[in-house]
Structure formats: structure tokens, C-alpha cells
Amino acid sequence: MSGLTEVELYWHQGRVERWIRFGSxxxxxxxxxxxxxxxxxxxxxxxxxxxxxxxxxxxxSRIDILRAAPPGxxxxxxxxxxxxxxxxxxxxxxxxxxxxxxxxxIIEALGIxxxxxxxxxxxxxxxRIFVGENPRAYxxxxxxxxxxxxxxxx
Numbered sequence: 567m568s569g570l571t572e573v574e575l576y577w578h579q580g581r582v583e584r585w586i587r588f589g590s591x592x593x594x595x596x597x598x599x600x601x602x603x604x605x606x607x608x609x610x611x612x613x614x615x616x617x618x619x620x621x622x623x624x625x626x627s628r629i630d631i632l633r634a635a636p637p638g639x640x641x642x643x644x645x646x647x648x649x650x651x652x653x654x655x656x657x658x659x660x661x662x663x664x665x666x667x668x669x670x671x672i673i674e675a676l677g678i679x680x681x682x683x684x685x686x687x688x689x690x691x692x693x694r695i696f697v698g699e700n701p702r703a704y705x706x707x708x709x710x711x712x713x714x715x716x717x718x719x720x
Contacts, residue, residue, distance in 0.1 A: 570593065570605035570634070571606045571651055572605050573603065573604050573612070573646060574647075575602050575603070576600055581620075583617045584617075586612055587614075587680075588612060588613050588670060588681050589610060589611060589613060606634040607634060608635060608637070612631070612632060612681060613630070615627075615628070631655035631656075631688045632652060632654060635650070635652055639652075662695050665695050672703065673704050678704070678709050684708065
């Protein structure tokens with residue numbers, strides 16, 4: 567998986583769950599029935615959800631939306647992501663994670679794949695939810711503007 571961003575996934579029902587909410591996985595390596603490693607190509611955007619509980623309930627929940635960086639680029643480290651990536655959104659606590667997941671559902675309801683949404687939107691969502699405010703909704707018009715801007719910048 568050289569040159570790719572690798573993400574460690576783990577699933578122990580009701581105890582520890584680490585999964586991808588969206589993104590284009592280009593390769594996968596199964597370690598055992600609970601663990602696997604997936605790879606993302608440079609520049610691709612994906613959401614990584616981590617959740618853990620004990621006998622008293624949820625003890626940790628986090629969502630990270632990252633852009634896989636090309637080799638040699640500046641990156642931030644994230645547990646379970648090797649080597650790391652550009653952090654577009656990083657939130658903790660189940661209520662905040664749920665708000666992000668609902669926002670992802672809304673984007674998908676528009677017929678837009680969240681991995682193709684404007685990276686600036688994820689930064690905006692992070693900032694607004696972090697301070698307890700509601701983020702602006704992503705729309706088809708906004709997405710069209712992002713696609714046009716992307717073609718101009720290319």
C-alpha cells in the first residue's frame with residue numbers, strides 16, 4: 567500500500583468500532599475477522615469514525631474528515647491513520663459526531679457523494695459545530711460553484 571494513506575479499522579460490536587463513513591477505498595487488507603486496513607489514494611477525502619464504550623455506556627466518540635496527502639506533503643497525525651492526512655474536520659463527543667453524520671446524510675440526499683463536497687465545507691462544519699452553532703447547509707448550487715472553482719484552479 568506504499569504511497570497510500572492507510573486506515574486501521576476495527577469492529578468489536580458494542581465495545582470498539584472504527585469505520586469509514588465515506589470515501590473511495592482503493593485497497594483493503596484483512597488482518598482477522600475484526601481488523602482490516604484500507605488504503606486511500608493521495609488527494610482523496612474520507613470520514614473516519616471512532617467509537618468506544620464500556621459497561622456504563624459510550625466513553626469516546628470522534629469523527630475525522632481527512633484528505634489523504636501525497637508523499638512528502640505536510641500532514642497531521644491521527645490515531646489509526648498512517649501516515650496521517652490533512653484534517654478538514656475533527657470533532658469529539660457523540661452529540662457533535664451525530665450532527666456531522668446527519669450533515670453527511672443531507673449531502674447524500676442531494677445526490678452528492680460527500681467525498682466530492684468542497685473541502686472548505688468540512689472546515690466550516692468543524693468550526694461551527696465546535697463552537698455550538700449550526701453550520702450552513704451544503705447545496706447543489708454551492709457544490710456546482712466548488713466544481714467550477716476546482717476546474718479553474720487545475
